[in-house]
Amino acid sequence: MAFSAGSSLSRTGRIRTTDPSDASTSQPEPDRTPVCPTAVITSPSDTYKPIADGPTGPESLGPAGQALCLWTDRRPAAKLKAMDELTGKPLSAGELSDLDAYWRAANYLSVGQIYLLTNPLLQEPLRPEHVKPRLLGHWGTTPGLNLLYVHLNRAIRRRDLTMVYVIGPGHGGPAIAANTWLEGSYSETYPDVSRDASGMERLFRQFSFPGGIPSHVAPELPGSIHEGGELGYSLSHAYGAVLDNPELVVACVIGDGEAETGPLATSWHSNKFLDPRTDGAVLPILHLNGYKIANPAVLARIGDDELTRLLEGYGYTPYLVEGDEPEHVHQALALTLDRALDEIASIQAEARAQTGTPRRRWPMIVLRTPKGWTGPREVDGVPVEGTWRSHQVPLAGVRTSPEHLRLLEDWLQSYRPDELFDAEGRPVDQLLAQVPSRDRRMGSSPHSNGGLLSQDLELPELGEYFVPVPAPGRSDHEPTRILGDYLRDVMRNNLAHRNFRVFGPDETASNRLDALYDVTGKAWNADVLPTDEHLAVDGRVMEILSEHTCQGWLEGYLLTGRHGWFSCYEAFVHIVDSMVNQHAKWLKVTRTLPWRRPIPSLNYLLTSHVWRQDHNGFSHQDPGFIDHVVNKKAEVIRVYLPPDTNTLLSTAEHCLRSRDYINVIVAGKQPQADWLDAEAAALHCARGVGIWDFASNDDGTPDVVMACAGDVPTLETLAAASLLREHLPSVKIRVVNVVDLMRLQPSSEHPHGLSDADFDALFTTDKPIIFAYHGYPWLIHRLTYRRTNHHNLHVRGYKEEGTTTTPFDMVVRNDLDRYHLALDAIDRIPGLGQRAADVRQWLTDQRARHHAYILAHGEDLPEVRDWRWNGPTS
Numbered sequence: 001m002a003f004s005a006g007s008s009l010s011r012t013g014r015i016r017t018t019d020p021s022d023a024s025t026s027q028p029e030p031d032r033t034p035v036c037p038t039a040v041i042t043s044p045s046d047t048y049k050p051i052a053d054g055p056t057g058p059e060s061l062g063p064a065g066q067a068l069c070l071w072t073d074r075r076p077a078a079k080l081k082a083m084d085e086l087t088g089k090p091l092s093a094g095e096l097s098d099l100d101a102y103w104r105a106a107n108y109l110s111v112g113q114i115y116l117l118t119n120p121l122l123q124e125p126l127r128p129e130h131v132k133p134r135l136l137g138h139w140g141t142t143p144g145l146n147l148l149y150v151h152l153n154r155a156i157r158r159r160d161l162t163m164v165y166v167i168g169p170g171h172g173g174p175a176i177a178a179n180t181w182l183e184g185s186y187s188e189t190y191p192d193v194s195r196d197a198s199g200m201e202r203l204f205r206q207f208s209f210p211g212g213i214p215s216h217v218a219p220e221l222p223g224s225i226h227e228g229g230e231l232g233y234s235l236s237h238a239y240g241a242v243l244d245n246p247e248l249v250v251a252c253v254i255g256d257g258e259a260e261t262g263p264l265a266t267s268w269h270s271n272k273f274l275d276p277r278t279d280g281a282v283l284p285i286l287h288l289n290g291y292k293i294a295n296p297a298v299l300a301r302i303g304d305d306e307l308t309r310l311l312e313g314y315g316y317t318p319y320l321v322e323g324d325e326p327e328h329v330h331q332a333l334a335l336t337l338d339r340a341l342d343e344i345a346s347i348q349a350e351a352r353a354q355t356g357t358p359r360r361r362w363p364m365i366v367l368r369t370p371k372g373w374t375g376p377r378e379v380d381g382v383p384v385e386g387t388w389r390s391h392q393v394p395l396a397g398v399r400t401s402p403e404h405l406r407l408l409e410d411w412l413q414s415y416r417p418d419e420l421f422d423a424e425g426r427p428v429d430q431l432l433a434q435v436p437s438r439d440r441r442m443g444s445s446p447h448s449n450g451g452l453l454s455q456d457l458e459l460p461e462l463g464e465y466f467v468p469v470p471a472p473g474r475s476d477h478e479p480t481r482i483l484g485d486y487l488r489d490v491m492r493n494n495l496a497h498r499n500f501r502v503f504g505p506d507e508t509a510s511n512r513l514d515a516l517y518d519v520t521g522k523a524w525n526a527d528v529l530p531t532d533e534h535l536a537v538d539g540r541v542m543e544i545l546s547e548h549t550c551q552g553w554l555e556g557y558l559l560t561g562r563h564g565w566f567s568c569y570e571a572f573v574h575i576v577d578s579m580v581n582q583h584a585k586w587l588k589v590t591r592t593l594p595w596r597r598p599i600p601s602l603n604y605l606l607t608s609h610v611w612r613q614d615h616n617g618f619s620h621q622d623p624g625f626i627d628h629v630v631n632k633k634a635e636v637i638r639v640y641l642p643p644d645t646n647t648l649l650s651t652a653e654h655c656l657r658s659r660d661y662i663n664v665i666v667a668g669k670q671p672q673a674d675w676l677d678a679e680a681a682a683l684h685c686a687r688g689v690g691i692w693d694f695a696s697n698d699d700g701t702p703d704v705v706m707a708c709a710g711d712v713p714t715l716e717t718l719a720a721a722s723l724l725r726e727h728l729p730s731v732k733i734r735v736v737n738v739v740d741l742m743r744l745q746p747s748s749e750h751p752h753g754l755s756d757a758d759f760d761a762l763f764t765t766d767k768p769i770i771f772a773y774h775g776y777p778w779l780i781h782r783l784t785y786r787r788t789n790h791h792n793l794h795v796r797g798y799k800e801e802g803t804t805t806t807p808f809d810m811v812v813r814n815d816l817d818r819y820h821l822a823l824d825a826i827d828r829i830p831g832l833g834q835r836a837a838d839v840r841q842w843l844t845d846q847r848a849r850h851h852a853y854i855l856a857h858g859e860d861l862p863e864v865r866d867w868r869w870n871g872p873t874s
């Protein structure tokens with residue numbers, strides 16, 4: 001077997017821009033003139049002043065009366081010549097040898113982690129017992145990640161860069177562990193894994209080993225903000241991290257397989273939302289190692305021209321580095337990185353020196369190197385290096401096959417470890433000299449431990465936003481609109497700190513948070529038409545119609561220590577279910593790592609919710625996100641269902657102060673009855689659950705508990721209580737409202753859980769509980785199944801009955817309406833059914849009347865539409 005002596009790829013290292021006018025392509029130069037309809041252009045806000053005569057030319061400014069297309073890059077992309085034609089190689093012989101030694105060291109340490117239990121320096125011949133009994137790891141992506149790390153270190157040192165490394169193929173965990181160990185960050189974080197032979201042995205042993213560290217770039221790894229286990233989010237995380245971090249460059253490796261995912265595909269567009277004056281830069285590096293687990297990768301098989309056009313279409317200048325001859329690739333990569341980082345620096349310098357920031361074409365790198373490069377080329381007669389077979393563990397039978405054992409030893413020795421580590425196992429000076437200075441090391445960047453840098457938000461006093469509620473239920477407000485006023489001032493208060501952004505898939509105004517536009521715009525650096533509103537290059541509201549990208553940006557922003565708010569239609573937030581899983585896992589693990597400082601919480605406002613999607617219909621009706629998040633670890637998850645405006649404000653403030661949680665707030669945007677004044681709202685939110693005295697007449701001995709969670713269920717419950725009190729005044733009703741859903745769980749299961757004594761006191765141990773719930777009813781049973789009175793609990797909620805209809809019909813269809821809730825109470829209170837037969841009949845008739853009325857009139861019964869709480873106020 002030989003290492004890297006040949007493969008299906010050519011053995012040359014080539015650098016090519018993917019400039020279509022390059023002589024190596026036969027395609028004609030495409031017309032880059034942007035297509036814009038004729039329109040009169042005005043500047044959308046005074047923060048947005050296009051450059052009159054920027055270094056890349058003023059072509060984008062159309063004459064008066066014509067479209068303004070902010071695409072300044074009309075010049076042909078600068079051309080790098082093929083490697084052989086380059087005059088002067090960027091690396092001297094010494095630098096080349098240094099870089100290669102470092103790369104070999106990182107590769108050695110990576111292979112060691114995947115295979116070795118002991119004998120880390122191969123001081124004795126390799127024996128089966130030196131090898132782990134279970135081999136778990138991914139080799140294929142690792143040499144490429146190591147190569148990039150080494151070259152990025154060179155760039156960091158030369159330019160004194162603040163850089164974070166995000167790797168999409170996070171299954172290449174050994175690469176990051178190896179590099180952070182080599183640079184010292186790892187041992188500083190975990191002193192027992194010292195930078196010597198015993199530490200190396202620990203480093204190897206702990207990888208993918210019980211009690212050790214995971215195989216992926218998990219939170220345990222210093223320098224990481226991105227697990228990468230679930231592929232697709234690297235680029236949106238990277239862009240989120242550089243927002244408002246003008247000095248930061250994130251080098252973001254995108255797997256060619258990862259690039260096939262939906263979330264990654266849409267995230268290329270993040271460059272239309274970047275302000276080079278105040279944001280940092282992302283350097284995307286598409287790693288074309290050609291394969292996924294078992295298949296070729298699409299982008300590796302469409303030819304350079306088609307790939308070029310795709311990436312140019314996304315607004316990048318792709319530079320291709322290609323080869324499998326280390327010396328050539330080192331030279332080509334060094335040259336290309338220099339080139340790309342120069343371009344980034346000049347884009348930023350130009351933008352920061354001018355008053356405007358037209359859209360720029362950012363550089364990116366396409367790195368085409370063999371998968372599993374430098375590993376076994378052939379195993380058991382089949383090719384491995386440069387094929388999909390190198391994805392995981394190329395030699396699987398090392399403990400049982402002498403041939404595999406020999407191949408492993410040859411492989412490890414091919415890196416010449418005796419040149420890389422001294423007798424004590426420490427990296428030799430040649431390697432140490434290449435490590436960037438302390439905080440510049442990618443494994444030690446404070447940006448990758450965002451809690452270190454995080455400042456609390458300056459939150460305005462809630463008092464001035466609370467709406468007056470002289471009596472419960474007599475007035476209405478649009479909860480999210482009032483919240484918008486509050487968020488506007490949160491934004492205003494923190495503008496100078498540049499640490500708060502609001503994210504949403506095109507719904508910020510629809511969700512009635514548009515007061516934000518009084519103080520900031522919507523980030524946007526693409527073309528602008530006069531009919532557009534609130535677009536601004538430096539806007540702090542981030543809107544793109546990709547829930548994935550919004551979520552990825554926000555996570556990147558939070559992980560680097562800043563604060564955010566995500567508003568989304570309730571039904572469509574499911575699109576990011578899986579991303580939420582990953583973030584929840586990240587938070588759960590970081591809580592066990594004392595060196596990881598808490599980061600601001602991920603705050604969701606789910607509005608346009610199921611009960612108020614009567615106009616959009618069934619497709620928009622799904623309250624199941626709550627069910628999804630409550631599966632996550634209790635310490636991380638909070639779910640709030642504020643019933644009115646003031647409780648929403650109180651909840652929002654609480655969430656913005658919190659750290660390390662995923663907060664889910666569900667609240668409507670339609671006019672909604674005000675139940676609680678400022679003081680009562682604050683108290684109710686602090687309790688999380690409580691008896692509403694004004695609606696109850698139980699005097700401590702209820703016949704029934706009418707419980708509710710969610711704004712519409714609360715309205716229906718209050719209406720049901722008032723019907724019962726009117727028609728059956730002797731029935732003793734207790735109304736309990738739940739704003740913090742997790743209070744329902746036992747205290748042993750969730751930190752917010754009520755003790756059994758508290759739960760029993762509120763919900764009784766033996767009286768029927770009619771529970772009107774915002775979402776799918778089963779969840780309430782799930783949360784309360786251990787409670788004494790669970791057998792008496794009867795839950796109404798959404799049962800997948802929906803369509804385009806009237807608002808009240810939505811609740812009728814799901815038996816959550818006031819008439820049905822009152823019927824439930826009558827049926828469940830022992831002995832009441834017979835006595836209240838006439839009331840029962842009337843309630844049933846009301847449902848029938850409702851049905852006939854909406855069919856005839858297209859709107860709800862007047863007594864439903866105009867209903868107000870008319871009962872006592874205390």
Ligand SMILES: Cc1ncc(C[n+]2csc(CCOP(=O)(O)OP(=O)(O)O)c2C)c(N)n1
Binds near residue numbers: 391
């Ligand atoms: C969303 C998602 N789907 C499937 C997988 C399973 N998986 C793990 S690695 C991999 C192939 C990744 O290929 P690529 O991005 O090219 O990475 P590399 O070749 O560098 O290993 C797949 C499909 C995953 N981790 N995430």
Ligand SMILES: [Mg+2]
Binds near residue numbers: 292
């Ligand atoms: Mg790949």
